Amino acid sequence: MCKPIKIGDVALANPLILAPMAGITQLPLRRLAKEQGCALVVSEMISANGLVRKGRKTLELLESHPSEQPLCVQIFGKEPRVMADAAQIARAHGAAMVDINLGCSVRKVVRQGAGAALMRDLHGLAELLCAVRRAVNVPVTVKMRSGWDPSGDQAVAVGRLAQDLGMDAVTIHPRTAVQGFSGKADWSVIARLKESLSIVVIGNGDLRSPQDVVDMQQKTGCDAMMIGRAAMGNPWIFSQTLDLMNGRTPKAPTLSSRLETMLRYLHHGVEQFGETRAVRMMRSRLCWFVKGCPRSSGFRKAIVRLETAREMADTAQAYFAWLKRDWLKNADPAESEFTVGL
Numbered sequence: 114m115c116k117p118i119k120i121g122d123v124a125l126a127n128p129l130i131l132a133p134m135a136g137i138t139q140l141p142l143r144r145l146a147k148e149q150g151c152a153l154v155v156s157e158m159i160s161a162n163g164l165v166r167k168g169r170k171t172l173e174l175l176e177s178h179p180s181e182q183p184l185c186v187q188i189f190g191k192e193p194r195v196m197a198d199a200a201q202i203a204r205a206h207g208a209a210m211v212d213i214n215l216g217c218s219v220r221k222v223v224r225q226g227a228g229a230a231l232m233r234d235l236h237g238l239a240e241l242l243c244a245v246r247r248a249v250n251v252p253v254t255v256k257m258r259s260g261w262d263p264s265g266d267q268a269v270a271v272g273r274l275a276q277d278l279g280m281d282a283v284t285i286h287p288r289t290a291v292q293g294f295s296g297k298a299d300w301s302v303i304a305r306l307k308e309s310l311s312i313v314v315i316g317n318g319d320l321r322s323p324q325d326v327v328d329m330q331q332k333t334g335c336d337a338m339m340i341g342r343a344a345m346g347n348p349w350i351f352s353q354t355l356d357l358m359n360g361r362t363p364k365a366p367t368l369s370s371r372l373e374t375m376l377r378y379l380h381h382g383v384e385q386f387g388e389t390r391a392v393r394m395m396r397s398r399l400c401w402f403v404k405g406c407p408r409s410s411g412f413r414k415a416i417v418r419l420e421t422a423r424e425m426a427d428t429a430q431a432y433f434a435w436l437k438r439d440w441l442k443n444a445d446p447a448e449s450e451f452t453v454g455l
């Protein structure tokens with residue numbers, strides 16, 4: 114049975130969280146995840162320097178919608194003062210929680226001493242965590258990798274430090290900073306962290322199916338699970354996981370609900386970014402939703418050339434009408450639930 118959890122004083126209806134993903138977990142995708150029962154969504158990482166300088170593009174990343182609350186805003190940077198100011202700006206824009214990025218291993222970020230580089234300097238990290246903790250009266254969390262060596266010792270040390278300095282939760286993606294996304298996430302590091310801490314531990318890494326989510330909780334004892342790449346084009350992973358956790362058979366989305374979700378995504382995109390930008394973005398993103406479908410390459414070829422949201426909606430509708438008419442016509446009625454890609 115799936116239980117509610119609390120991070121600081123923020124109550125979450127269930128333990129499922131959408132991971133921060135730069136350029137991906139913008140407002141439109143976060144809204145879809147919430148619609149499918151995800152309890153907490155996290156913004157993509159936002160530069161603390163950019164926020165403090167009030168860069169227009171950076172501030173835009175803080176835009177939110179009431180339906181996605183509680184929203185956790187993730188910030189990255191190195192300077193304690195700047196991070197504290199950035200946390201206050203995020204809070205003033207409605208963040209219900211602030212997450213500090215200790216996991217980004219992209220060279221540009223690590224070279225500035227931010228992201229995963231912070232895990233190498235516990236003294237500097239302590240100053241930064243204290244500054245952010247003092248700056249806001251909402252839960253503060255950190256998201257990290259295993260560290261710079263695979264043992265997980267660094268993650269445990271950073272987790273303990275975070276707990277001692279008043280952080281409310283720790284997320285761990287158990288790959289090293291050098292590993293990038295190669296190899297497998299080592300869930301045993303999540304279990305070690307959970308054994309070592311009393312604050313909320315959020316497990317992350319390689320959750321590709323509802324069963325993976327249940328397995329991670331059983332194998333590691335973590336309090337909540339964070340899903341990243343598997344939610345791209347598949348927000349149903351949240352509703353299906355909730356089904357599985359509550360003893361129901363996970364229901365695959367029907368073709369109609371898949372189409373409706375794509376159209377809602379497009380609509381959320383236009384509302385957030387305006388038509389020109391949204392159409393450019395949606396050229397690749399709508400294709401996520403038809404991965405594995407018959408003749409999806411035809412859909413992809415058509416959609417990348419389109420210039421308006423109306424044309425995109427019409428093309429998606431025509432493709433799904435074809436799927437229903439020609440592809441499903443001989444299928445068992447029980448098959449009208451669409452299972453490709455699960």
Ligand SMILES: Cc1cc2nc3c(=O)[nH]c(=O)nc-3n(C[C@H](O)[C@H](O)[C@H](O)COP(=O)(O)O)c2cc1C
Pocket residue numbers: 132133134135136137157158187214216217256286317318319320339340341342343
């Ligand atoms: C395109 C992309 C962008 C990401 N951006 C961020 C980010 O901004 N902040 C962060 O903490 N992690 C970021 N991550 C890492 C994810 O949050 C997550 O830790 C990782 O993808 C492992 O989870 P998964 O196996 O469920 O995808 C990103 C991952 C991807 C694939």
